Amino acid sequence: xxxxxxxxxxxxxxxxxxxxxxxxxxxxxxxxxxxxxxxxxxxxxxxxxxxxxxxxxxxxxxxxxxxxxxxxxxxxxxxxxxxxxxxxxxxxxxxxxxxxxxxxxxxxxxxxxxxxxxxxxxxxxxxxxxxxxxxxxxxxxxxxxxxxxxxxxxxxxxxxxxxxxxxxxxxxxxxxxxxxxxxxxxxxxxxxxxxxxxxxxxxxxxxxxxxxxxxxxxxxxxxxxxxxxxxxxxxxxxxxxxxxxxxxxxxxxxxxxxxxxxxxxxxxxxxxxxxxxxxxxxxxxxxxxxxxxxxxxxxxxxxxxxxxxxxxxxxxxxxxxxxxxxxxxxxxxxxxxxxxxxxxxxxxxxxxxxxxxxxxxxxxxxxxxxxxxxxxxxxxxxxxxxxxxxxxxxxxxxxxxxxxxxxxxxxxxxxxxxxxxxxxxxxxxxxxxxxxxxxxxxxxxxxxxxxxxxxxxxxxxxxxxxxxxxxxxxxxxxxxxxxxxxxxxxxxxxxxxxxxxxxxxxxxxxxxxxxxxxxxxxxxxxxxxxxxxxxxxxx
Amino acid sequence: xxxxxxxxxxxxxxxxxxxxxxxxxxxxxxxxxxxxxxxxxxxxxxxxxxxxxxxxxxxxxxxxxxxxxxxxxxxxxxxxxxxxxxxxxxxxxxxxxxxxxxxxxxxxxxxxxxxxxxxxxxxxxxxxxxxxxxxxxxxxxxxxxxxxxxxxxxxxxxxxxxxxxxxxxxxxxxxxxxxxxxxxxxxxxxxxxxxxxxxxxxxxxxxxxxxxxxxxxxxxxxxxxxxxxxxxxxxxxxxxxxxxxxxxxxxxxxxxxxxxxxxxxxxxxxxxxxxxxxxxxxxxxxxxxxxxxxxxxxx
Numbered sequence: 001x002x003x004x005x006x007x008x009x010x011x012x013x014x015x016x017x018x019x020x021x022x023x024x025x026x027x028x029x030x031x032x033x034x035x036x037x038x039x040x041x042x043x044x045x046x047x048x049x050x051x052x053x054x055x056x057x058x059x060x061x062x063x064x065x066x067x068x069x070x071x072x073x074x075x076x077x078x079x080x081x082x083x084x085x086x087x088x089x090x091x092x093x094x095x096x097x098x099x100x101x102x103x104x105x106x107x108x109x110x111x112x113x114x115x116x117x118x119x120x121x122x123x124x125x126x127x128x129x130x131x132x133x134x135x136x137x138x139x140x141x142x143x144x145x146x147x148x149x150x151x152x153x154x155x156x157x158x159x160x161x162x163x164x165x166x167x168x169x170x171x172x173x174x175x176x177x178x179x180x181x182x183x184x185x186x187x188x189x190x191x192x193x194x195x196x197x198x199x200x201x202x203x204x205x206x207x208x209x210x211x212x213x214x215x216x217x218x219x220x221x222x223x224x225x226x227x228x229x230x231x232x233x234x235x236x237x238x239x240x241x242x243x244x245x246x247x248x249x250x251x252x253x254x255x256x257x258x259x260x261x262x263x264x265x266x267x268x269x270x271x272x273x274x275x276x277x278x279x280x281x282x283x284x285x286x287x288x289x290x291x292x293x294x295x296x297x298x299x300x301x302x303x304x305x306x307x308x309x310x311x312x313x314x315x316x317x318x319x320x321x322x323x324x325x326x327x328x329x330x331x332x333x334x335x336x337x338x339x340x341x342x343x344x345x346x347x348x349x350x351x352x353x354x355x356x357x358x359x360x361x362x363x364x365x366x367x368x369x370x371x372x373x374x375x376x377x378x379x380x381x382x383x384x385x386x387x388x389x390x391x392x393x394x395x396x397x398x399x400x401x402x403x404x405x406x407x408x409x410x411x412x413x414x415x416x417x418x419x420x421x422x423x424x425x426x427x428x429x430x431x432x433x434x435x436x437x438x439x440x441x442x443x444x445x446x447x448x449x450x451x452x453x454x455x456x457x458x459x460x461x462x463x464x465x466x467x468x469x470x471x472x473x474x475x476x477x478x479x480x481x482x483x484x485x486x487x488x489x490x491x492x493x494x495x496x497x498x499x500x501x502x503x504x505x506x507x508x509x510x511x512x513x514x515x516x517x518x519x520x521x522x523x524x525x526x527x528x529x530x531x532x533x534x535x536x537x538x539x
Numbered sequence: 540x541x542x543x544x545x546x547x548x549x550x551x552x553x554x555x556x557x558x559x560x561x562x563x564x565x566x567x568x569x570x571x572x573x574x575x576x577x578x579x580x581x582x583x584x585x586x587x588x589x590x591x592x593x594x595x596x597x598x599x600x601x602x603x604x605x606x607x608x609x610x611x612x613x614x615x616x617x618x619x620x621x622x623x624x625x626x627x628x629x630x631x632x633x634x635x636x637x638x639x640x641x642x643x644x645x646x647x648x649x650x651x652x653x654x655x656x657x658x659x660x661x662x663x664x665x666x667x668x669x670x671x672x673x674x675x676x677x678x679x680x681x682x683x684x685x686x687x688x689x690x691x692x693x694x695x696x697x698x699x700x701x702x703x704x705x706x707x708x709x710x711x712x713x714x715x716x717x718x719x720x721x722x723x724x725x726x727x728x729x730x731x732x733x734x735x736x737x738x739x740x741x742x743x744x745x746x747x748x749x750x751x752x753x754x755x756x757x758x759x760x761x762x763x764x765x766x767x768x769x770x771x772x773x774x775x776x777x778x779x780x781x782x783x784x785x786x787x788x789x790x791x792x793x794x795x796x797x798x799x800x801x802x803x804x805x806x807x808x809x810x811x812x813x814x815x816x817x818x819x820x821x822x823x824x825x826x827x828x829x830x831x832x833x834x835x836x837x838x
Binding site for chain 2: 426
């Protein structure tokens with residue numbers, strides 16, 4: 001036995017086994033997220049169920065599970081139930097129903113069954129009865145109705161897109177300008193200059209804007225008038241629903257679709273998810289604002305943490321006299337990395353938001369008060385909080401890099417007549433660059449996955465606008481933002497419609513993994529480029 | 540070890556016959572080393588005999604420990620002077636006094652004077668960077684910067700103020716030629732210096748040191764990590780370089796000292812035991828300790 005242990009074989013197996021176990025766990029996680037996340041966009045068929053009592057249901061099967069039968073004698077046949085997404089929340093009240101398989105008399109997959117994704121009230125399942133234009137019936141019946149819908153839908157959708165654009169862009173810009181003028185007037189008022197010519201001029205501008213607003217409003221009314229087409233759908237349970245075409249996001253007949261059509265739909269849904277805005281309290285639509293918020297927050301954090309951490313590490317390693325005090329500082333920095341992130345969040349709220357942000361508001365934005373500008377959570381404060389959270393990582397990595405630089409290299413530079421600063425700047429800094437990037441990679445990975453401190457420093461469920469837009473100064477660091485990590489928590493645990501939101505949990509998690517991967521890969525590529533440039537010595 | 544040292548001595552015995560100086564051991568403490576021994580070479584111009592470096596009563600302490608004790612010697616211009624001695628005898632420390640690299644070490648105190656070209660280098664008003672531009676150094680372990688070959692050589696000149704691009708190309712080429720490396724790297728100046736072999740790296744370090752045109756070149760065991768072929772190249776190079784520079788070399792290898800140096804100083808336990816013409820030291824040492832060391836009886 002002793003001999004066996006000494007041979008080293010058990011150790012090889014032990015270490016290999018540990019690695020294999022870790023890999024299996026990680027791979028399992030990734031595969032779970034991949035399968036559940038990517039599968040959720042595939043259009044599954046619409047099933048029509050006839051139950052024992054003659055009741056009809058129509059929808060998509062979401063999951064199937066065994067019904068637990070506690071105390072049943074052995075040999076009892078197992079019973080199963082299925083969860084069906086019946087949609088039509090406005091008609092039935094709930095999106096999902098459980099059906100016991102034993103109660104199902106008949107299952108079929110009618111080809112004309114249509115699935116309509118709507119702006120509001122979730123999916124609608126049914127058969128097309130009529131397509132109308134105002135009071136006039138354009139097409140009737142499931143087959144002709146589908147054709148009629150195909151013909152009119154693109155026009156109706158472009159009209160509704162135009163309506164949204166006018167509402168958001170044109171009218172939004174006018175509202176923004178009006179708000180700015182009002183604030184300037186208030187500012188002048190605070191300085192007792194109410195009667196000055198500036199005020200009169202602002203008043204003038206306000207009136208011009210009001211006139212512009214009326215023009216846009218008229219245009220909006222006109223657009224709304226033109227989109228009078230509607231669709232009448234008969235749903236299971238003898239219900240009839242009439243809805244405006246402007247409400248429709250997407251309509252398709254999954255049972256009649258071939259593989260290619262399904263693939264096309266899959267890609268379009270995937271694109272909507274990545275590039276679209278959320279709908280239906282985040283359970284439908286896309287997560288683009290969350291992706292944007294996550295990436296931007298990590299970027300701002302990197303911009304802050306890299307110089308801060310690197311400079312601190314340089315002082316600790318290159319300038320500070322090594323001794324008990326520096327060792328204590330080093331231990332403190334290392335321990336800082338282990339402080340729970342929520343503690344940093346609390347500090348962020350107390351220091352950044354209330355103290356710094358509140359002071360900025362009092363000094364620079366007194367006209368907006370009591371509404372806070374910087375004195376409330378925002379992307380800047382969240383990024384700074386995370387920078388504080390990750391600064392130990394950068395310090396430690398940089399310090400280790402500095403310690404690994406041979407002393408001979410510094411001496412060589414000094415012996416050439418360089419000063420200490422020139423040596424640090426021209427020799428030590430380039431040599432330590434790969435270590436700095438390693439630290440930054442670790443910091444970014446940590447920051448992108450962190451949620452707890454963000455929840456109290458600026459992340460929201462739904463941000464009305466991105467931190468970058470077309471209004472001066474274009475970068476709005478005081479704005480609240482959305483974040484993929486928080487989005488997972490929100491759709492998974494805070495959603496009013498948990499069943500409908502479940503696929504979003506996986507897809508969002510997948511996306512977060514991807515974002516972290518892309519951010520890290522970029523930094524790793526950069527580091528390897530640097531390393532190649534100064535190929536390591538074999539000597 | 541003994542045999543190697545003896546071989547070196549044998550080698551020398553054949554070609555020189557210099558009269559041993561009876562009281563040579565005092566001679567080194569004032570003026571030119573071995574003035575008795577150099578009679579035969581009086582043909583050499585007197586101007587070339589002027590001391591480049593004058594060290595007087597140099598004491599160096601690491602904390603309380605005396606590392607160099609009352610050292611006085613003159614190093615001549617355009618000569619190769621070797622410091623030999625067993626490990627820990629202070630030869631590297633002495634070398635590093637010459638460009639004040641010991642300043643970096645905590646707890647070092649130096650008394651006595653070192654004059655280079657007449658200037659006291661321990662003068663507090665002296666710009667240390669100016670001194671180091673005049674006194675270049677090559678280290679035991681080759682230590683190129685993690686930069687391109689070109690940038691390594693251009694580092695020193697750039698530190699001293701950027702000459703125009705063309706002039707820099709010229710400096711780089713001249714320095715690499717001076718270090719006998721140009722032919723091997725002319726086509727890959729933009730590659731990393733760390734891609735060179737050990738011997739090439741060491742010659743690159745020499746090129747880097749001479750790029751700033753120093754007057755003195757200090758070499759701290761420059762060949763100790765190199766194979767014999769690379770060593771031969773560097774030694775050849777030193778013979779070339781001494782036409783332009785005053786070279787001080789620390790070496791463990793007595794054959795090397797015998798081959799490359801004009802003068803040799805033997806240090807033991809922080810004290811200068813003997814300093815004379817290399818031939819004199821190896822053929823006819825005046826001190827028992829020196830003889831014991833070069834014949835390999837200790838060290």
